[in-house]
Amino acid sequence: MLGLGLIGxxxxxxxxxxxxxxxxxxxxxxxxxxxxxxxxxxxSVAEAVAxxxxxxxxxxxxxxxxxLAEVAAAGTPAILTDVASVKAPVLDAVRAAFAGGxxxxxxxxMAGTERSGFGASDPRLLDGAPWVLCLEDDTDLDAWLxxxxxxxxxxxxxxxxxxxxxxxxxARVSGLPHLLAAALALAGADGGxxxxxxxxxxxxxxxxxxxxxPELVAALxxxxxxxxxxxxxATVARLAAAAEDLRSGxxxxxxxxxxxxxxxxxxxxxxxxxxxxxxxxxxxxRGALTRLGAAGGHVTAVSGGVLDCWAPVHRG
Numbered sequence: 287m288l289g290l291g292l293i294g295x296x297x298x299x300x301x302x303x304x305x306x307x308x309x310x311x312x313x314x315x316x317x318x319x320x321x322x323x324x325x326x327x328x329x330s331v332a333e334a335v336a337x338x339x340x341x342x343x344x345x346x347x348x349x350x351x352x353x354l355a356e357v358a359a360a361g362t363p364a365i366l367t368d369v370a371s372v373k374a375p376v377l378d379a380v381r382a383a384f385a386g387g388x389x390x391x392x393x394x395x396m397a398g399t400e401r402s403g404f405g406a407s408d409p410r411l412l413d414g415a416p417w418v419l420c421l422e423d424d425t426d427l428d429a430w431l432x433x434x435x436x437x438x439x440x441x442x443x444x445x446x447x448x449x450x451x452x453x454x455x456x457a458r459v460s461g462l463p464h465l466l467a468a469a470l471a472l473a474g475a476d477g478g479x480x481x482x483x484x485x486x487x488x489x490x491x492x493x494x495x496x497x498x499x500p501e502l503v504a505a506l507x508x509x510x511x512x513x514x515x516x517x518x519x520a521t522v523a524r525l526a527a528a529a530e531d532l533r534s535g536x537x538x539x540x541x542x543x544x545x546x547x548x549x550x551x552x553x554x555x556x557x558x559x560x561x562x563x564x565x566x567x568x569x570x571x572r573g574a575l576t577r578l579g580a581a582g583g584h585v586t587a588v589s590g591g592v593l594d595c596w597a598p599v600h601r602g
Contacts, residue, residue: 287342288331288353290320292398293369294344295407298325300440303409310334312349316404323404331356335363340436343368343376347505350376354383365429366390371460372509373420373449389429392420392449394456395442400497416584417442420449421575431566435588443584443596446575457513462521464503465514467496555582555598564593 287298287309298309298320308326310333311317321327328334331353335341341363345353347370357363366388370376373392380390397415399406417437421430434444447455471493474481495503507514528538564574566588575593578584583597 287344288334288357289344289346289349290316290325290327290404290407291344291346292402292404292406292411293395294342295320295404296397296409296411297342297344297369297395299323299407300409300412301436302326308334308338311404312345319404332360335360338363340365340367340433343370346502347372347375347509351379351383354379358383362388364389365432367393367419367433369393369395371456371506373418373452375509377420377422377449389426391425391430391433392418392452393433393437394418394452395437396460400495402499402502413441415442416445418445418447418452420452421446421572421579422448425572427566427572431588431593434585434593438585438587443586445579445584447579448576451580453510454513457510458517461507461510461514462517464495464498465507465518466521467493468503471496559583559596559598562595562597564595566591566593 287294287301287307288311290298290309290311294309294311295316298307301307302325306326308328309317309320310328310331311320317327317329335357341357343350343353343357343366350368350370357366362384366380367390368376370392371394373394377390377392380388384390395412395415395417397412399411419430419434419437430446437444470489474485474489474493524541528541530536531538564571568574575585578595578597581597583595585593585595587594
């Protein structure tokens with residue numbers, strides 16, 4: 287486990303219950319804290335990856351390139367995955383670092399808090415989380431299935447999709463909410479002491495992720511510029527139309543109703559759905575997994591050469 291912050295530390299602590307885990311972090315204090323928590327800790331990247339069946343990169347995005355170079359210098363790992371919040375840049379970096387490419391499976395657990403660092407890590411953080419595992423045209427399916435088996439064994443739901451598909455979706459449900467939370471926090475502050483004294487649940491909930499370390503938000507957003515800018519433009523257009531309605535004596539009822547419907551649709555998404563089983567030997571497996579993810583479905587288990595799958599039923 288290379289990187290022992292919030293996600294890497296949580297994952298290492300969870301896996302250590304049933305696997306031989308060795309972690310490394312560039313920060314000496316983090317290494318000491320992880321060791322005191324009972325984790326196996328290596329003093330270098332080379333030591334951490336030596337002889338490992340699986341290498342997980344869990345460093346902040348800006349450090350991924352340099353860590354990949356150290357991993358490559360130590361030798362090509364059997365399987366390489368990561369937990370970065372933006373996938374296309376990591377995929378490009380992996381292809382550049384390894385001649386011919388390792389058996390790489392891009393990953394992103396959709397879990398976290400506004401806190402960071404090993405001190406915030408919690409082995410329960412990942413419970414039930416959707417976990418993207420990227421599936422490109424050249425992804426080694428055996429490697430993908432191995433990582434999927436590990437992830438579902440933790441109780442997580444594996445969502446298959448391409449790196450580009452992941453980045454487009456995450457721009458809307460992760461990057462954009464961070465920017466909107468920051469803007470909302472500033473709007474409250476601009477209202478002065480009275481506004482902040484009156485701020486309650488809606489302001490607290492809407493600004494929660496504005497408590498995230500700014501450099502982490504910048505890394506998340508800057509690495510996904512194009513997709514995030516498109517989502518931002520569409521959202522700003524909606525808000526601008528609402529502002530014009532207010533200025534002209536109109537109403538924001540249509541926006542409120544549409545947003546309410548969208549929220550209710552998201553809340554209801556896990557209700558119902560169809561379960562299916564797909565054999566890992568199926569020659570159409572790659573296509574079936576791609577369609578499953580695009581439909582909002584996921585893999586719940588990998589066992590005995592069979593994938594247990596779930597997909598929502600879309601009505602309307």
